[in-house]
Amino acid sequence: MLRNFQDIREAAKKEGKKRIVLTPSGPDSGSEALFEAAKEGWIAPVFIRDVSSMDKALRAKGFSSHDFEIINEQNPRKCVMLALDMVRGKKADIVMQGAMEHQTFLDLVLDREKGLLQSRVASLVSVFDPPALDRLTMITDVYINNNPSITEKIAITENAIKLARILGIGSTKIAALSAIEQVNPAIPSTMDAAILAKMAERKQFGDVVIEGPLDMDCAVSAKAAARKGVRSSVTGKADIYLAPDVEAGYLMAQISVFVAVVPMAGVLMGTTHPVIIDLPITSGENRLVEIALAALLSGR
Amino acid sequence: MIRTFEEIDRIASEKGPKRLIVLAPEDEEFMLAVKQSWQRRYIEPVLIGSRDKIERLADQVAFDITPFEKIFESDRQGIANLAISMLFAGDVDMAGKGQIPTSFIYRSIIREESKIRKGTMVSVIGLWDIAGLGHLTAITDPGVNINPDYESKIEILKNAVFLFHLLGYPKPRISVLSGQREIGGNLESYSDFTKLRQAAHEGELGSCEVIEATSFAEIFLPGRKVFSRISDIDIGKTAFPEILLAPNLSTGNILTKLDLVIPGFRRRSVVMTSRGPVVIPARSDFHDSITGEIALGVVIADRVRKA
Numbered sequence: 001m002l003r004n005f006q007d008i009r010e011a012a013k014k015e016g017k018k019r020i021v022l023t024p025s026g027p028d029s030g031s032e033a034l035f036e037a038a039k040e041g042w043i044a045p046v047f048i049r050d051v052s053s054m055d056k057a058l059r060a061k062g063f064s065s066h067d068f069e070i071i072n073e074q075n076p077r078k079c080v081m082l083a084l085d086m087v088r089g090k091k092a093d094i095v096m097q098g099a100m101e102h103q104t105f106l107d108l109v110l111d112r113e114k115g116l117l118q119s120r121v122a123s124l125v126s127v128f129d130p131p132a133l134d135r136l137t138m139i140t141d142v143y144i145n146n147n148p149s150i151t152e153k154i155a156i157t158e159n160a161i162k163l164a165r166i167l168g169i170g171s172t173k174i175a176a177l178s179a180i181e182q183v184n185p186a187i188p189s190t191m192d193a194a195i196l197a198k199m200a201e202r203k204q205f206g207d208v209v210i211e212g213p214l215d216m217d218c219a220v221s222a223k224a225a226a227r228k229g230v231r232s233s234v235t236g237k238a239d240i241y242l243a244p245d246v247e248a249g250y251l252m253a254q255i256s257v258f259v260a261v262v263p264m265a266g267v268l269m270g271t272t273h274p275v276i277i278d279l280p281i282t283s284g285e286n287r288l289v290e291i292a293l294a295a296l297l298s299g300r
Numbered sequence: 301m302i303r304t305f306e307e308i309d310r311i312a313s314e315k316g317p318k319r320l321i322v323l324a325p326e327d328e329e330f331m332l333a334v335k336q337s338w339q340r341r342y343i344e345p346v347l348i349g350s351r352d353k354i355e356r357l358a359d360q361v362a363f364d365i366t367p368f369e370k371i372f373e374s375d376r377q378g379i380a381n382l383a384i385s386m387l388f389a390g391d392v393d394m395a396g397k398g399q400i401p402t403s404f405i406y407r408s409i410i411r412e413e414s415k416i417r418k419g420t421m422v423s424v425i426g427l428w429d430i431a432g433l434g435h436l437t438a439i440t441d442p443g444v445n446i447n448p449d450y451e452s453k454i455e456i457l458k459n460a461v462f463l464f465h466l467l468g469y470p471k472p473r474i475s476v477l478s479g480q481r482e483i484g485g486n487l488e489s490y491s492d493f494t495k496l497r498q499a500a501h502e503g504e505l506g507s508c509e510v511i512e513a514t515s516f517a518e519i520f521l522p523g524r525k526v527f528s529r530i531s532d533i534d535i536g537k538t539a540f541p542e543i544l545l546a547p548n549l550s551t552g553n554i555l556t557k558l559d560l561v562i563p564g565f566r567r568r569s570v571v572m573t574s575r576g577p578v579v580i581p582a583r584s585d586f587h588d589s590i591t592g593e594i595a596l597g598v599v600i601a602d603r604v605r606k607a
Contacts, residue, residue, distance in 0.1 A: 101482065102481070102482035102483050103482060103483045106483055132563075143481060143483070144483070144484075145484075146479075146484045146485075146487065177550070177554055178550055179442075179446075179549045179550040179552075179553040179554070180553070186446060187446055187549070187550070189550055215553055215554070215557065216553065216554045216557035216558065216560070217557045217560055217582060217584045218584065220557075220560050220561050221560055221584070224560070224582075224584035225584070227329075227583060227584040227585075227586070228583050228584050243554075244550040244554075245479070245548070245550065245551075246479045246481070246484065247477075247478065247479035247487070247489060247547040247548060247550075247551045248479070248548075248550050248551040248554050248555075249479070250479040250481060250515070251477055251479060251515065251516065251547075251551055251555060252554060252555065252558075254515055254516035254517050255516050255555060255558060255562075257516070257517075257530065257533075258516040258517060258519070258520040258533055258535075259516060259535060259558075259562060260558070260561070260562040260563075261530060261531070261533050262530075263530050264530075280482070280517060281517050283527050283528060283529060283530045284527070284528040284529070285528060285529050285530065286530065
């Protein structure tokens, strides 16, 4: 079981060298992390961009254009399509968002026919390395789906469970969050959480315990939960927190990063091949962990 | 300007005791909080609820309740109606929820507000004392309105702004939080932000300012899209707002309770009415935190009357 970001980085190094195609390549924080991983020898970056401007950028990082594969293409959309072709053709393992606005990049990557979408929906899992715990925790979906339906929440749950398995978490404990811990038809997320909990009870997700609905105090504190009459193996020990909607998920992830100051790395799940999004809430230092997580996902 | 919970506790002991009507104090933790608040001279309790349960719980926590006014009533809605009507009539300074469904109390508040034609919307204000920040921060509404529309958000913010004025903040800064990202189209919460900013600018919310930031990233990284090291983040160096408006109930409730896991965070919550505060502890709260919420209520009750 991987218990912190250092474990993830070490495990990724044992996976063998992975080819990451940065597309369209540009001078952003992602490429900084790529260069670091390349220096450490476990990542082989491939750049798709205007070659004429590449030499200078590489020299600034202490490399030359001979050190990496560079594909000349100036049209940003074509850059992404080339990258998708490369991973499908096993010429690369991972796609990484470069200098392109998020909506266009994700529209291309998650296109049902020409993209890499595998699950019913893709979803983003924020993985946290809380200093006070000796294990990783996750929140999902924090980015992709505005108001997921119960069908989409099932897919989001399955996506997160898949990541938990890759991180070596055995019997995964999931808190399906809402505003209250009681099922209330006026609050649809309580109904969704109850459905997910019942599905887990019937082993529809495998070796997983889902408790829900749980409000936040019940989710994070077994003592507080007991005061409310909620007794579960999940309270106070959740590996994954399922957000009721993206407003809650995205803001939870943000408050964890900026206010609680907990290191965070994001992972896009639900695609045939790993895809790294240029998340604005990932610090430069943790971009390397995102690359490591993608390397662990590759081939699984 | 009150900046910390310690200041609230000090002022509560100076301005107390206030008459607190305690609705159904039929739980040990809650009765302990009433006892503790009385010992600290915050309150003079008026106990309303089931005779058997009140007397048994008082006995359990060794609290001699013989000097206090007691009203014996077992119907839950009857308890809420009577207690809240006493608050609005000025017979008591504040009310506190024990073992009674919160919705019953909200119903009674709405009824009393409509009687005096104030029509104040009921909303909960979760108040954080964040170590190193230098001011209190509210998150609202974590307790009542499931999916507030623009008009409801106006009322929710008016309640929070009113509270901050009472606490001595002449022009609180508000962040209208939204899950707006680079993808996913325009969320309603983001559209509301634009309108609320304009409403604040035109004075509709009272003296306050709706700031540009709609997320924690924008609060911490104004004008930037990247940051290198997480260890460089310092809340004390940001223009962290006094009021955070949550886009919906779930988000508000989840965020406000993160004090349980974020070091240096403490939380107290209150419901504002036009006649005084109603203390509504979470059912998971223990007596020390309930006592803290009562202290907050005492300070507000004192200042509401003066206002």
